[in-house]
Amino acid sequence: MDCIFCKIVAGAIPAHTVYEDEQTLAFLDINPATRGHTLVIPKQHAPDLFSVPPEALTATALAAQKVARLLQQVVRPDGLNIVQNNGSAAGQVVMHYHVHLIPRWTGDGALRMWRPGQTDHAAFAALAEELRRAQEA
Ligand code: AMP
Ligand code: ZN
Numbered sequence: 714m715d716c717i718f719c720k721i722v723a724g725a726i727p728a729h730t731v732y733e734d735e736q737t738l739a740f741l742d743i744n745p746a747t748r749g750h751t752l753v754i755p756k757q758h759a760p761d762l763f764s765v766p767p768e769a770l771t772a773t774a775l776a777a778q779k780v781a782r783l784l785q786q787v788v789r790p791d792g793l794n795i796v797q798n799n800g801s802a803a804g805q806v807v808m809h810y811h812v813h814l815i816p817r818w819t820g821d822g823a824l825r826m827w828r829p830g831q832t833d834h835a836a837f838a839a840l841a842e843e844l845r846r847a848q849e850a
Contacts, residue, residue, distance in 0.1 A: 718809035722756045732780050736772035739780045742813065746823045749788040749816040753777045758809055761799040765810045777812045790816030794824055 714720065721728045721740065728740035731751055742750040753776050755769035765773075781793055796813040798805035817823060 716758055716807075716809050718752075718754050718807055718811065719758050722754070732776060732783065734772070734776060736769060737776040739776060739814075746813075746815050747790070747817065747821060749784045749790070749814075751780055751784065751814045752811045753780055753814065754809060754811045760808045761805065761810055762797065763799065769810075773810070773812060777814060781814055784814060784816050788816050791819045792817040796824070 714723070714725075717726070720726045722738055728738075730738065730740045732739040732753075736757070737753060737755055739751050739753040742752050753773055755765060755773045757766070757769050759765035759769060762770075777795065781795075784790065784793065794813075794815045794817055796815060797811070798813075815824065
């Protein structure tokens with residue numbers, strides 16, 4: 714078992730747990746973007762969004778809402794981002810599906826978001842059509 718989050722689930726390495734239920738675990742990120750930055754994971758190992766089973770995905774989403782409300786109550790942020798990386802190209806470092814909950818305060822500059830691209834309705838129409846067609850196959 715060389716997955717660091719599986720080791721946390723197994724209790725083999727320590728974590729600052731903030732929430733736990735049968736299927737999920739939430740603990741503080743070791744290098745927080747802001748105070749209260751928390752990771753929510755399914756206990757069952759799956760590398761990413763593409764592979765996580767529906768039940769584990771649902772349980773993680775429900776746990777994320779619970780922990781978001783907990784953070785709202787306790788650390789009282791002005792807002793909160795959910796970040797979820799899949800693949801190293803997208804910035805994923807730990808290959809065990811996880812959701813980042815990042816409390817935000819006005820003007821904190823904690824996250825760099827994407828640069829908005831150009832609107833191209835012709836290209837969008839073609840891509841949306843391709844994506845709809847792919848569901849029929
Ligand atoms: P990602 O880039 O989405 O894969 O994020 C992985 C996150 O896991 C990073 O924000 C790390 O700071 C965090 N992390 C790595 N190891 C640990 C650990 N042992 N305990 C808590 N957080 C961790
Ligand atoms: Zn794992």
